[in-house]
Amino acid sequence: MPRYLIRKLEQVALLSPEDRRLIEELAHRRTFRLAAGEELAAEGDRPAAPRLFLEGWACRSKSFADGRRQIVGLLLPGDFFDLNLDLLQAMDHSVAAVTPVLLAEIRRDALEGLAERRPALARALAWDTLVQASIQREWTLNVGRRTALERVAHLLCEIFRRLEAVGLTEGAACELPLNQTELADATGLSVVHVNRVLRRLRIAGLLRLRGRQMELPDLPALNRLALFSPGYLHLARPKPEASIR
Amino acid sequence: MPRYLIRKLEQVALLSPEDRRLIEELAHRRTFRLAAGEELAAEGDRPAAPRLFLEGWACRSKSFADGRRQIVGLLLPGDFFDLNLDLLQAMDHSVAAVTPVLLAEIRRDALEGLAERRPALARALAWDTLVQASIQREWTLNVGRRTALERVAHLLCEIFRRLEAVGLTEGAACELPLNQTELADATGLSVVHVNRVLRRLRIAGLLRLRGRQMELPDLPALNRLALFSPGYLHLARPKPEASIR
DNA sequence: CGCCTGCTTGAAGCGGTTCAATCGGGGTGG
């Protein structure tokens, strides 16, 4: 079942059949479902065991008492929430399902000794953690220095590329289960303005929306507009020769 | 020498004398200095070995071709740059010294097997990584949803609290080697506006600047103004009883 | 001395917010 995680990791690491089997075993023990809108964890909670997203979208968010809210990250199929987070005393953010979600609980002891037993797999998991951190930096840049148009476009580019990495795109189309309020909270904009920006993207022929699907008919142009350079996702597979050193 | 790191880790973990010795050994092998303004790494570079900041400040930043720049994080004494980052192919951001800096290079092999040999220390290092991620989320919130006044105030509160954790504050005062351009790039504002915000903070009696030192005469008021809740720094020491479970 | 870098202040402009109203579609209960 954890095919999305496996696909993602295989973009950058050569996993042995044994590694793949281990991932599958890791994710099979206990799975559970959540409905759209349900919270996996709230700010202040004691963190639970790490989990793997098998299906569905969720988001991390932080809020103020006056209602201002920032979505600080998206959790897509194949993403972890959150390797090691249970070392902390309390959650510093909330996590809520955006769509119905299927999760696998990962027992901490299953990860122990992994570095010795399956070094390639352990490195792949460490890689994933680093990529999450890199994405978080890019989001800081996004809300800090991009214009509204660039911000929204960048978010769409990132979503598309991340879904592509796990095989969840079809041609130029993919899911977009976020409503405009959520897009606003993810980009630090107001709902009204997100709406206007989406209109501009539609008119420019860079975006088509049909229900919860989006299509990006001219991805190169959208990437340029968004100042999107995919390097921060670190998805390039290392050249085979690179392993000889 | 790595007393700042040790102080920070001891806020949250009980390190044995052996753990402390290991940290010291880790950081003694090769140290080197950089002048203010020098780059440790540039976007696109191949990441080098992990390093520990023994003295001085640095910042991580990302830039666009048109000159827009966002500082996405601060590296203070006792911080790592960057455990495991060398797993990636290329740097997704730059790191530059803000003040003269003293660094220790950490050899990757020194970290291997640490989880088995010194589990408490390994957990403390994992904790540090998680805290860095949490800070990055808070920065996303900061530039995304706080007003200019709140943003600058929040940055000052965070700096003070982080320096306090490593013993680098004196009463209500601490270093602030960032100039207004750097404060602007860290908060996603313009230099001009940062200047006006600092004036407001000064007039409100919440901030005094003398050269590269700052004083926060009314920290509770500043914390309130900034909507600063220090939980995201995860500095609370676990209660001794908590270890019995 | 004169220059350069960083700080400071004023004034005008604009990108994005806020307030307000309308619209449309899907679900629900009478």
Place this chain on the structure above:
DNA sequence: CCACCCCGATTGAACCGCTTCAAGCAGGCG
């Protein structure tokens, strides 16, 4: 089957927080 409702999308208009442009100023250094 339809009336109603509710949530999300949409659009207009006024406003404002922050940026931009422009100038002056202070202090440190060659």
